Amino acid sequence: MRILLAEDDHDLAQRLQPLLEQAGFVVDAFADGHAAEEHGQVEDLQAAIVDLGLPGLDGLSIIERWRANGRTFPVLVLTARGRWHDKLAGFDAGADDYLTKPFQPDELVLRLRALIRRSTGHASPRLQCGPLQLDVNAGRFSLHGSELALSPQEFRLLGYFMHHVDTVIGRERLGEHVFDSGFDPDSNALDVLLGRVRRKLDIDLIQTVRGQGWRLTAPA
Template sequence: MRVLIVEDEPNLRNQLQATLEGAGYAVDTASDGEEGHYLGSTEAYDAIILDLGLPEIDGLTVLDRWRKEGRTMPVLVLTARDSWSDKVAGLDAGADDYVAKPFQSEELIARLRALIRRASGNASAELIAGDIRLDTRSGKVTKAGEPVKLTAQEYKLLSYLLHHKGKVVSRTELIEHIYDQDFDRDSNTIEVFVTRIRKKLGADVITTIRGLGYSLDEPSEASV
């Protein structure tokens, strides 16, 4: 999953980036509202963490512009402002959730996971397909109850497909959502990771749809 952090305070921005990357997210950052608006308008994100007190363009204006542009990604507002009026203004501008500084990293990550799950139509913290389970809280993957060790990139790819179970996901979409902005998008690593996941979880866990991309379905629904 790919996340954008728009925060002008360098230490907090770097701390958030390290925390989210440690939790398995691909992370881009912006230090002001102008850069944040541009990235949120031109790149594909599964969620955005947005500070309200930003230089150049304030966070509420950035959020309002995204929504008017039809951008529907979940936005978690992060700010030192904690009055009820600021919370109402953020939610009315199109925020999906609100966390006031100071905050606990565990709470922020839990809220972020919940936003991403809901945006993809998943209510549970566990993503399930047949005997494969991925726990978004612990990052553990099991097959028939047995733990399966995946690399960070294999986990990101499997997680994205499970979040969008039953849908055909193109190679381009996978690249946009599991890698940060600087990744070489001409790379063939998606195919490599799919092959590795199939070896670990079963040859039929991911279906290749020729010319379109990949699909992960319940075993009874999958076709070769």
């Protein structure tokens, strides 16, 4: 799952990015408001975390521009402003949730997962595909009831499939959500990663759709 992090506090961004990546997200991080706004207009994002006090373009203006252009991914606002009218301004601009600094990093991850779950129509904190289950809140996969050990990249790949069960996902789209922005569609990195995940599943859940990509589907 690819998300955008717009935070100009370098120390905070440096703490949050690895935390979010460990939770299974591909993170596009920006410290400048204009750059963050432009990125959110064109990229396929599952969510955005936006600080209100960004240089160049403030967070409220970023969210308003996204919403005006039909960008519907959920937005979690970060700010040191805890007053109610500041929160109201954020919601009016189109934010979906609000977290006041300082906050617990684990709470940020939980809220972000909840936003993504609601935005994709998954009211349950658990996603199921045959014997494979993803506990969204705990950030844990299980297969036939036993926990599945996955690397961060393997988790991101399988998590993206779980949020798009029975959907054919192409190479470029999948690669961009698993790797960083420098993903090369012509490399074999994605094939190697898929091979590792398939061996760990030990069941034919990820099917190859010739000429189109791959699909996660429950066995017949």
